[in-house]
Amino acid sequence: MKYKTKFQIMRDHIVAGNWKMNNDLAETQELLGKLKLQMVKEPEATVMVAPSFTNLYPTFQSLKDTPVIVAAQNMHESEKGAFTGEVSASMLKSIGVTTVIIGHSERRALFNETNDILAKKVQAAIENDMTVIFCFGEELEDRKSEKHFNLVEKQLKESLFQLPQSVWKNIILAYEPVWAIGTGETASPEQAQEMHKHVRELLNKNVGKEVAEATSILYGGSVKPNNAKEIFAKEDVDGGLIGGASLNAVDFLEIVNSF
Numbered sequence: 708m709k710y711k712t713k714f715q716i717m718r719d720h721i722v723a724g725n726w727k728m729n730n731d732l733a734e735t736q737e738l739l740g741k742l743k744l745q746m747v748k749e750p751e752a753t754v755m756v757a758p759s760f761t762n763l764y765p766t767f768q769s770l771k772d773t774p775v776i777v778a779a780q781n782m783h784e785s786e787k788g789a790f791t792g793e794v795s796a797s798m799l800k801s802i803g804v805t806t807v808i809i810g811h812s813e814r815r816a817l818f819n820e821t822n823d824i825l826a827k828k829v830q831a832a833i834e835n836d837m838t839v840i841f842c843f844g845e846e847l848e849d850r851k852s853e854k855h856f857n858l859v860e861k862q863l864k865e866s867l868f869q870l871p872q873s874v875w876k877n878i879i880l881a882y883e884p885v886w887a888i889g890t891g892e893t894a895s896p897e898q899a900q901e902m903h904k905h906v907r908e909l910l911n912k913n914v915g916k917e918v919a920e921a922t923s924i925l926y927g928g929s930v931k932p933n934n935a936k937e938i939f940a941k942e943d944v945d946g947g948l949i950g951g952a953s954l955n956a957v958d959f960l961e962i963v964n965s966f
């Protein structure tokens with residue numbers, strides 16, 4: 708197994724747009740055109756966009772002279788083989804994509820991705836020296852029954868806490884309470900802060916203080932231009948993973964500039 712030994716992670720403000728299964732090629736090019744036109748100054752935050760697989764390469768080509776990082780929305784844990792319909796880390800890297808979202812709640816719920824499978828995906832991404840945006844978060848039922856802290860702990864423990872400190876520079880965390888995704892119901896800034904603080908404490912306990920302090924934790928779930936500032940102002944919130952609002956260039960850039 709190849710791991711980089713140098714410990715050089717840094718907490719950063721990050722805003723990532725997850726375009727999910729939206730936009731064909733023409734629509735993607737239109738959105739990219741608007742983003743580039745309206746991004747008049749270099750944003751203070753690191754900006755990422757995650758198009759569908761078919762639009763990854765054109766998006767990468769279109770953005771290669773900009774600071775915007777292009778991410779994939781998923782990848783398979785195997786290097787190659789008989790896995791019809793799947794895409795590997797090395798395929799992504801061959802087109803220049805070195806960042807990948809793993810563990811989105813839609814993958815967990817609709818495609819049966821368990822903590823164990825996600826651990827394998829993270830491992831494969833890390834072995835390929837990719838950056839992982841790892842998503843986790845509770846369902847409404849878990850919150851109502853006050854199991855949300857334990858549930859999140861289990862998700863992180865079973866998929867990530869086995870990783871050595873040295874690879875955490877390649878991990879970005881994204882807390883996405885499932886009940887807030889695409890529903891218009893956002894977690895309050897206080898609820899987000901409370902969970903992010905909990906996660907940082909878990910990192911401190913299970914991985915180490917340096918990693919806890921240096922890991923970026925994003926919030927995702929109905930972040931819009933009118934609530935981003937308040938959420939991003941919280942001490943342990945380092946940015947956002949944006950779904951719906953990232954499909955509109957003006958809204959997305961307003962969120963990007965909300966620090």
Ligand SMILES: O=C[C@H](O)COP(=O)(O)O
Pocket residue numbers: 725811883887888889890891927928929930948949950951952
């Ligand atoms: O990946 C993004 C999240 O699922 C949030 O989506 P949303 O902003 O549409 O609620």
